[in-house]
Amino acid sequence: MSDVSIKQILAAAGPITDLTVQGWVRTVRRGKGVAFMALNDGSCLDSLQIVVDLNRPGCESVADIGTGASLQVRGELVASPAEGQSWELQAESLLLVGASDSDYPLQKKQHSFEYLRTIAHLRPRANTFGAVFRIRSALSFAVHRFFHERGFLNLHSPIITASDCEGAGEMFRVTTLDDLQPPQLDGKIDYGKDFFGEETGLTVSGQLEGELFATAFKNIYTFGPTFRAENSNTSRHTAEFWMIEPEMAFCDLAGDCSLAEEFLRAMVTCALEECADDLRFFDQRIEKGLIERLQSLSTAQFATMTYTEAVAQLGKAKQTFDYPVVWGADLQSEHERYLTEQVVGGPLFVVDYPKEIKAFYMRRNDDGKTVAAMDLLVPRVGELIGGSQREERFDLLQNCMRENGIAEKSLEWYLDIRRWGSCPHAGFGLGFERLLMYLTGMENIRDVIPFPRTPGNAKF
Ligand code: 4AD
Ligand code: MG
Numbered sequence: 001m002s003d004v005s006i007k008q009i010l011a012a013a014g015p016i017t018d019l020t021v022q023g024w025v026r027t028v029r030r031g032k033g034v035a036f037m038a039l040n041d042g043s044c045l046d047s048l049q050i051v052v053d054l055n056r057p058g059c060e061s062v063a064d065i066g067t068g069a070s071l072q073v074r075g076e077l078v079a080s081p082a083e084g085q086s087w088e089l090q091a092e093s094l095l096l097v098g099a100s101d102s103d104y105p106l107q108k109k110q111h112s113f114e115y116l117r118t119i120a121h122l123r124p125r126a127n128t129f130g131a132v133f134r135i136r137s138a139l140s141f142a143v144h145r146f147f148h149e150r151g152f153l154n155l156h157s158p159i160i161t162a163s164d165c166e167g168a169g170e171m172f173r174v175t176t177l178d179d180l181q182p183p184q185l186d187g188k189i190d191y192g193k194d195f196f197g198e199e200t201g202l203t204v205s206g207q208l209e210g211e212l213f214a215t216a217f218k219n220i221y222t223f224g225p226t227f228r229a230e231n232s233n234t235s236r237h238t239a240e241f242w243m244i245e246p247e248m249a250f251c252d253l254a255g256d257c258s259l260a261e262e263f264l265r266a267m268v269t270c271a272l273e274e275c276a277d278d279l280r281f282f283d284q285r286i287e288k289g290l291i292e293r294l295q296s297l298s299t300a301q302f303a304t305m306t307y308t309e310a311v312a313q314l315g316k317a318k319q320t321f322d323y324p325v326v327w328g329a330d331l332q333s334e335h336e337r338y339l340t341e342q343v344v345g346g347p348l349f350v351v352d353y354p355k356e357i358k359a360f361y362m363r364r365n366d367d368g369k370t371v372a373a374m375d376l377l378v379p380r381v382g383e384l385i386g387g388s389q390r391e392e393r394f395d396l397l398q399n400c401m402r403e404n405g406i407a408e409k410s411l412e413w414y415l416d417i418r419r420w421g422s423c424p425h426a427g428f429g430l431g432f433e434r435l436l437m438y439l440t441g442m443e444n445i446r447d448v449i450p451f452p453r454t455p456g457n458a459k460f
Contacts, residue, residue: 005043016077049088058093068100131278142270157206171201202227210247221246240453247427256426287441340377360404387428394418
């Protein structure tokens with residue numbers, strides 16, 4: 001194995017003799033006695049130009065090399081006379097490691113994203129997806145770095161759980177019961193006989209466990225896969241996505257919003273500083289002006305308005321909406337986008353939502369009607385973050401659970417936290433794929449996750 005990447009080679013300070021590189025052929029051009037190949041190894045957007053003298057012993061096999069083939073080349077790195085690249089590799093020997101043929105689907109330069117989704121096993125080799133998944137990897141590391149630098153404990157919350165945190169009934173079931181003849185009790189499936197002795201599913205959020213850990217470690221975060229069986233075939237929803245959930249003890253809603261703002265700015269800075277080449281590609285090909293938009297975010301004020309103010313703004317709007325706007329109704333994505341794009345023109349926290357449209361655990365405000373919730377809305381994407389201050393008062397939480405039809409027995413452990421050493425605490429959840437959409441300009445969530453899980457689609 002050669003451990004030098006094409007990214008390192010292209011940044012070389014001077015010529016290098018006896019250099020070995022490996023990668024996949026992006027293009028081959030054959031001329032008189034000479035062939036040019038673009039070799040890419042995923043380390044960066046650019047490929048390394050390989051120049052092959054066809055008469056040179058050891059280089060004859062180039063005749064068999066097609067787009068998509070894997071190759072090992074040894075040669076000399078020299079300054080390139082060609083425009084747009086500083087270096088090229090003059091091949092001295094070529095080893096065709098894995099052949100390719102004319103059926104290889106990525107021959108053409110441009111394919112639609114829809115088509116590329118049908119070949120999700122090969123699309124990482126396309127330029128756009130190379131850039132997407134490099135940014136995804138860099139940002140994933142930056143998430144951990146952000147919290148690590150601030151002393152947050154990383155919690156691995158469970159994937160299999162018996163509690164539907166959001167109470168929206170969107171859990172995928174996990175069971176080992178016989179599918180055709182499950183045991184019955186009183187005309188219903190008897191989950192008491194199931195593997196865990198109760199009904200379980202894949203987690204919709206690590207928040208409840210996060211709260212438990214926050215009351216021991218003060219500041220914690222989770223960053224893991226999250227599952228929702230919501231049948232919404234939109235460009236912003238997937239059944240499996242990755243969520244970042246910090247939870248802070250001795251913190252209120254204002255502190256929660258400040259962390260969200262600091263976090264988003266840090267992610268934007270990371271993308272600008274550490275993924276500059278890939279961002280330039282997105283700026284040119286996907287969303288014109290992307291870099292400028294991101295740069296302006298590093299200094300912009302994030303706006304805040306209450307849900308009640310938001311409803312008033314929507315009521316004054318000149319445009320008509322598909323869904324009516326009335327106090328008490330959930331904001332639809334058309335409303336969210338209008339507020340962040342037209343009213344504010346940047347990130348917007350909407351706070352203090354009616355209690356009826358939010359989850360049971362949110363802290364009741366003194367007005368008796370609203371809860372200390374926040375959603376961060378951003379242009380193009382809509383809701384990027386959902387969070388709240390949590391109800392830390394035992395009696396009030398008990399009431400909220402009753403109002404929401406949640407059996408106390410099933411969440412005794414959650415109430416216990418309010419029994420002993422309760423304290424104000426708050427947190428939020430940020431969908432990692434929505435963040436990537438925001439940072440890259442990609443318009444469909446299916447194109448920023450390696451293998452999207454959506455209704456009817458789990459093939460790869
Ligand atoms: O607003 P949500 O449902 O909030 C929670 O789950 C809280 N328990 C978070 C917390 O306070 N710890 O989801 C949080 C975020 C959304 O704002 C959105 O970015 C993302 O998760 N999200 C999804 N992303 C992709 N596909 C889906 N189906 C998503 N559902 C939520
Ligand atoms: Mg939400």
